[in-house]
Amino acid sequence: MMEEVKIEIHNCPICGGKHTYDLKVERTVVLKAFTMNDLKERPQPVRLTQIFICPVKNKKFQATIKLYQDSSSIIKSVKVKGVLQDETEKQSRR
Ligand SMILES: [Zn+2]
Numbered sequence: 001m002m003e004e005v006k007i008e009i010h011n012c013p014i015c016g017g018k019h020t021y022d023l024k025v026e027r028t029v030v031l032k033a034f035t036m037n038d039l040k041e042r043p044q045p046v047r048l049t050q051i052f053i054c055p056v057k058n059k060k061f062q063a064t065i066k067l068y069q070d071s072s073s074i075i076k077s078v079k080v081k082g083v084l085q086d087e088t089e090k091q092s093r094r
């Protein structure tokens with residue numbers, strides 16, 4: 001199962017600005033018998049370290065992002081598709 005997720009990096013370590021990235025998250029859907037416990041289950045946060053590219057300086061940096069998973073949809077892989085918008089650039093034009 002593929003899912004598209006938008007992630008905001010508020011403090012880019014390269015330029016200090018805010019960037020929004022488009023991620024592709026692949027999940028493994030676990031089929032199991034449905035129990036009452038599943039209704040109570042809350043998604044658990046998962047921390048993942050990814051390589052991002054700062055669109056301002058065009059340099060790579062590592063950032064840890066937080067995604068959620070539950071026992072029926074385990075995160076298998078995450079890929080950074082690209083940057084969606086550059087807030088820093090917009091703000092400097094004002
Ligand atoms: Zn940046």
